[in-house]
Amino acid sequence: MTELWLIGIGTGSPGHVTLEGQAALKAARTVLIPRKGTGKEDLADLRHRILHNAGSTARQVHFDYPARDPALPYEPRVRLWHDEIARRWQTALGGAESPVALLVWGDPGLYDSTLRIAGRLSPKPRLKVIPGVTALQALTAAHAIPFNTVAGAVTVTTGRRLRDHGWPEGAETLAVVLDGEASFLTLARPDLTIWWGAYLGMAEQILDHGPLPEAGPRIARTRAAARAAHGWIMDTYLLRTEDTA
Incomplete structure (x- = not known):
């Protein structure tokens, strides 16, 4: 079973990553890094910088983040968006060496859907959550x-x-x-x-x-x-x- 670590990385400063988070990033064997489209490259760049600062030697697997369908009502729009994100995680996780880390902007448990998306994965990974500095x-x-x-x-x-x-x-x-x-x-x-x-x-x-x-x-x-x-x-x-x- 894949072990998936959700690591809070704060709101922009590499200094927001806790010592526990840094240790987890160094120990992870694979890191998933979302690409959020043109004009948002610095969001991925920040993750790369945090990994470098933590001394990570993990394999980095990039995946493209889907867009929400603005034509749908809010709740089904978000539900389908989460479904698609989970599918892309599933593809990215194929053959990934465990433990796998996902860097979460802010904190994985406060107004963030990372845990709900992880619950859509099959088979379900073993989850470990490391909190970060919240917004x-x-x-x-x-x-x-x-x-x-x-x-x-x-x-x-x-x-x-x-x-x-x-x-x-x-x-x-x-x-x-x-x-x-x-x-x-x-x-x-x-x-x-x-x-x-x-x-x-x-x-x-x-x-x-x-x-x-x-x-x-x-x-x-x-x-x-x-x-x-x-x-x-x-x-x-x-x-x-x-x-x-």
Whole structure:
């Protein structure tokens, strides 16, 4: 049975890989590396750099990441996309020497579908998960702010849920991930402060924060320009009500 190691690699800095992660990368015999298309080559380059820094001598197997079908409703679109990713993993794993490592941007267990995709493989591999620095850790560290207020709760959600359902009732701190649409602009809340970051941990890192009515449009413009310049963007943000900011 193939042993598959899912290794969190943080959000862009090779320093985000834990010592446990580095040891696993050095011990792995095969590493799967996704290629995400034109303009996103630096995502694979970062993985190569992390492997080099860890002293990895593993065989590197590249595979092309599929695109989602925008014509489908969201849930079937994602389900079919995951099915196709699993098929490509299955092909890449054919004849691979175990243990096999897959480098996961951020953390394999926090708003990431790597574990769900691995569950589609047949025969099922033995899984080992090594956590990495999450985007939320990197964001709060970059802004030098606490994740929560004193004894306060934090709600973690997605941009899609924020657009569809608005501000969760009773929430004081909201951490938002997977937002490709600048969903904070849908909130007509003058009492909110936003802390935003993109390319966290990378040389290209961009940060901004301030009252949402002022900072929101500015962040949306910055985000659009950065995405156009790099061909991709990974960002996240924290929102907090004014009386607890």
